[in-house]
Amino acid sequence: MVNLRTDIYNWMSLTIPEINDIFSKIPIQWCIAGGWALDLHLGKQTREHSDVDIAITREQQLLAYRYLSQDWVLYKAEKGKLTLWQDQEYLHTTNDIWVSRSKDTPFVFQMMLLNTEGTSWIYNRNHLITRPVDELFLKTKEEIPYMRPEIQLLYKGGASQVREKDYLDFQTVLPFLSPKEMAWLKSSLNLQFPEGHDWITCL
Numbered sequence: 001m002v003n004l005r006t007d008i009y010n011w012m013s014l015t016i017p018e019i020n021d022i023f024s025k026i027p028i029q030w031c032i033a034g035g036w037a038l039d040l041h042l043g044k045q046t047r048e049h050s051d052v053d054i055a056i057t058r059e060q061q062l063l064a065y066r067y068l069s070q071d072w073v074l075y076k077a078e079k080g081k082l083t084l085w086q087d088q089e090y091l092h093t094t095n096d097i098w099v100s101r102s103k104d105t106p107f108v109f110q111m112m113l114l115n116t117e118g119t120s121w122i123y124n125r126n127h128l129i130t131r132p133v134d135e136l137f138l139k140t141k142e143e144i145p146y147m148r149p150e151i152q153l154l155y156k157g158g159a160s161q162v163r164e165k166d167y168l169d170f171q172t173v174l175p176f177l178s179p180k181e182m183a184w185l186k187s188s189l190n191l192q193f194p195e196g197h198d199w200i201t202c203l
Contacts, residue, residue, distance in 0.1 A: 005075060005082040005103070012106035013052045016040070019109060020144045026067045028060040031137040031145040033112055033152060035165065038173050040146040041138065046172050047165065051110055055147055057121075057133065058113040061091060072099045077110070095124065125158050126192045149173050150181040154188050157199050170199055 014022075016036060023030045032040055034053035039045050056064055065085065068074060074085040077096040085097060097111040114136070115122045121136050123129035137145040153173065156166035177185070186203035193200075 008082065010106045011051050012108060013049070014108045016052065016144060019052060019054060020142075022068075023054060026064060028056055028063055029133065029137070030054055030056045030064075031147050033147045033155075034110075035169055037146040037152045038149055038169050040140050040144065041149045042173065042176060043140075047168065051107070053110045053112055055112045055114050055136075057116045058091070059116060061113055062088070064111070068099065072101060072108075073103055074099055074111075123154065123158075123188070123192075126188075128191055129154070129188045148181070149177060150185040150188075153185055153199075154192075157185075157189060157197065158192050162198075170202075174202060 016032060019032065031037070031054070032052070033055040034051070035047065035049050036052055039047075039049075065074065065087070069087065075082040075098045076085050076091065076094045077098050078094045082098060085091070091097075091113060095113050097113070098107045099109050099111060100107045115124050116133055117130075119133055120130045121133050131151065136148060136151060138148055139145050153170055156162065156169060159166065174182075182203045186200055189197045189200050189203075
């Protein structure tokens, strides 16, 4: 297939200021996600990051596409394959977009699509877990938006396979969570994993 890319390890991530410069010009809600979001919350880099993640709401995807496609090539990452995201193609189930400068250059950031309903964010792995969209993000002193730590940790801990770096991120951030943040993460993990989860006893 002509539009398929297989060089999934070909990454050369942009910096957080570079990402902020790109997305601050797009009239959508967005935030830094992934491990970088946790480091922005702590105010320091705690480990190496192989990529940089950005989260936007699914309903604003076409507006994001219109701005980004002027300078970047966007790929749908789904079921282990990367295929071109076409103009005006609304993505109902794709959750991840990989972005590069051209079809032959490294990937520079990943964009995740968050499900919403009205003014609420809906956690894709358990629809009983929600938050007002306005509560998804915090901002650094430089006004860079990032995903709240308890929500980002839910994405990490709620994955089908919790990676070593996710567990390390949890251990690193846990001492800095407020009682309210810890309580929300604990109740959310209990909802998703009624049979139990390794992190719950730490919360």
